[in-house]
Amino acid sequence: MSNYENRPVPEGINYSQENPLKEFFLLLLAAGGALLVLLLILSLAAQKLAPLVPFSLEEKLVSRYAEQFPAPPESERAQLIENYLQQLAEQLLESQRLPEGLNLKIHYLPSKTVNAFATLGGNVYILDGLLEKMDSENALAMVVAHEIAHIINRDPIVAMGRGLTVSLALASVAGLSNSGAADWLIQQLGLATVMSFTRDQERAADAMALDMLQAHYGNVQGAGRLFAVMSEGGIAPPELLSTHPLSDKRIAAIQAYAQSHPQQGEPYPLPELIQQ
């Protein structure tokens, strides 16, 4: 029996003695990088293809979710304000050729939030909170023109196309992996891709809005006033600007525009209806 023995178990063959953090970060980097490249390619493709969706289809899509949109205001004052905003939009649009089939609808919402936004189906919403902050028609016109420009450029459908593609891609990646943890990680990533306009879209909308202002008023004081109102009162910029914060570049672009175009006339006051 003396030839029977148990040798000590050798260490480091059946398992690795390397620090697990090294492997972890390497894998995290690789997975993150691959996912990022995939999402980038997909979102670029969606961005290129989304504007090809005909506007009539976009409207049909929106009508299906009509109940999710804010209800039209009921009071007489709100109706009058909405009419005024619609008129302002039409005046601004005189210099622009609206693409065929595009219906622009300006809505007024009696909400105290300082915000204005353009969304699917050619709908533009101006909130009461923002109207209150405006000190002249020109400043308001800058906001309206900026949102109209988003509609003309088909930015809402581009943003939706991008958001949809990214979340679909994330969902299918989540379906491939078979661990709850990976699922969870991917869900977190998905939250970061909300429907929003890119910096380029904002810049393009700014440029188009300035053109509209210049054509209608003979000056772009509205843009300057808008930013002045926002900075002097120390109030938070409206969300239309805060998603892509008021960069120096954006202000510089407006100043350059004002310098290269003749500036005539005084700002118009707001109608009494809004001043009340």
Next chain:
Amino acid sequence: MTDLVVFLVLLTLGFVFGRLAESRHFKSIQKRERELATVLAFSERLPPPTNTPRRVALVGGNVVISVDYFKMIAAGLRSLFGGRVRSFESLVERARREALLRMKQQALELGAAMVVNVKLETASISKGSKGQIGAVEVYAYGTALIDIT
């Protein structure tokens, strides 16, 4: 954002405590392996032939070791690429050696100097269910040979 913080805290806790537990466990395993070296264990089905009369008894050792949060995330990442799942390898290694040690401990208490026909059974607890922290079970068992003197 709150989710991310919770996730990072869990990950850090899992890493720190998992790593601490693992290194302590390995040290304890190595120490007890030296102590129990007198009890021999073989997978050989039949005992070595001898004229000494002896008794036999079934001995077994069972252990369940849990995955920590860090290991689970690391293995999840690994499952995207394939390859050695290093974070689980050390886990099953610990479980195997611990189970054998517990079996030997039982054999020693019975006064046996040898265990033959040693087999290992393994099972994973909460297998396949998503979002569950899994655990590995290893059961080692064999026939202890107790010399009658």
